[in-house]
Amino acid sequence: MTISFKKSYKFALKSSLYIFLFAIGGLFLLNKFYIQTDFWPLLCFAIGLFVFSFFVLQYRVERFIYRRVKRIYDDVSLLENASFRNQPVTTDMATLTREVQKFARDKKIEIETLKIREEYRREFLGNVSHELKTPLFTVQGYLLTLLDGAMEDKQIRKKYLQRAEKGVERLIYIVKDLDMITKLEMGDINIELSEFNIIDVVQNVFDLLEMRAAKKNISLVFDTKYKYPIKVIADQEKIQQVVTNLVVNSIKYGKQGGTTEVSIEDLVNNKAIVRVTDNGEGIAKSNIPRLFERFYRVDKSGARSEGGSGLGLAIVKHIIESHNEKIYVESEFGVGSEFSFTLEKAK
Missing domain, CATH: 1.10.287.130 (Signal transduction histidine kinase, dimerisation/phosphotransfer (DHp) domain)
Structure with missing residues (x-):
């Protein structure tokens, strides 16, 4: 452990100087009124006292502060904080105060995080x-x-x-x-990237869910007729699951005779964005931040009557993020919702 004693030297020097000045003054008065002798021996004695005081004070201060500061470091190290274990012991009070305050802040954040995780x-x-x-x-x-x-x-x-x-x-x-x-x-599921037509994937989902949508008289449509394929690079099976989960949600929360519309648009940086829009019941703003949590349901009674695991949107979020892409949601209660996600376009 390396030790910094700069401020302790300053303290010892000032204290020794005070003792030196006091000794000089005392000896001057003694020499003038009581003991008549040469001034130089007295000055040498005062200088010797100054040097002796400096080293004694420096040694005692170093030992006194170092022992107590090291005890603080040892106590803190018991909490297994790597940053304190690896740092050199310092007797600089300002530095020590900053380090302890930083340690306290970090521990507070850690405790709050643990509380949130425990609640979760x-x-x-x-x-x-x-x-x-x-x-x-x-x-x-x-x-x-x-x-x-x-x-x-x-x-x-x-x-x-x-x-x-x-x-x-x-x-x-x-x-x-x-x-x-x-x-x-x-991170145990591998993403197998391939080039495929996203329009075909959406159409496959429409074909699979056509009967389910028909029970609520919901139309599954594209926003326009796509004459040419739109090639993207992603895991086709998992992206199909993403689209399936989003369309299933739009049917589940859609209104009788409603519409679920899928659109695919170009973005900058060679990206495409897939939008799944419905005119269903919509989502209140207070619920949007928690939509992608596991088992979180906006309408608990209604959602359970429709079935499902309550994990659909959480799975969607993780699949999209595992592709290093983004997912977005916009909704207005009573008007409808739009879920969208980005994909890399094939060159």
Whole structure:
């Protein structure tokens, strides 16, 4: 450990100077009124006292301050702060004060972050428990009813088994989404880049969700007729999942007889932006910052009646960010919503 004693030298020098001046004054008075002797021996004695005082004071101050400052460093180091462990011990009080204040600020931020994470963990576990509990209890209820005697009735048996199957399907859906988002957050899913036509991907999603949209009489349309392909570079399978999740959301929260429109536009820096717009119920401004959180639902009762895992938008966000792209949302309550994301265009 290297030690800086610049200010302690200054302190010792000033203190020794005071002692020297006091000794000179005292000896001058003694020499004048009591002891008649040469002045030079007295001056030499005073200078010797000055030098002796300087070294004694310097040594004592260094030892006194260093021991106490080192104790502070040792106490702080017990908290395993790497920045304090690696820094040299300093006896400069101003520097020490700044370092301790910085340490306190950093620890406060760290504690606040841990509190937020702990709250998030509790909320996440509660949400997972709630999402899994509903289909589990549903399946259990139908199976218990069958075991209690309803199995003899063929119509009831078939109906209850079909309903139990739907509950199991929802459980599988939730578990798959949980597995995917966990892998996305940990970076365990590889992004396989390829060149493909984004228009074909959107059309595939429209074909897959056409019947679901028809139940609410919602039209799935492009904003215009694209005569030429728009090639992008991304993971085609995962981008199709992004578009699927966004269109499913627009259907889920869309109004009867509404429209879900997809547009693809050019941006600067060789980027394309895909917009999914609906004229559904819209989202209140207070809810927008939390839209991409896991299990967060704007309308909890309505969303659960429509099914889903509550992880769709969280998965969308992670997939887009894993491509180093951006996702945006604009919405006005009672008017509709627009989700958009960027992709790199093929050259």
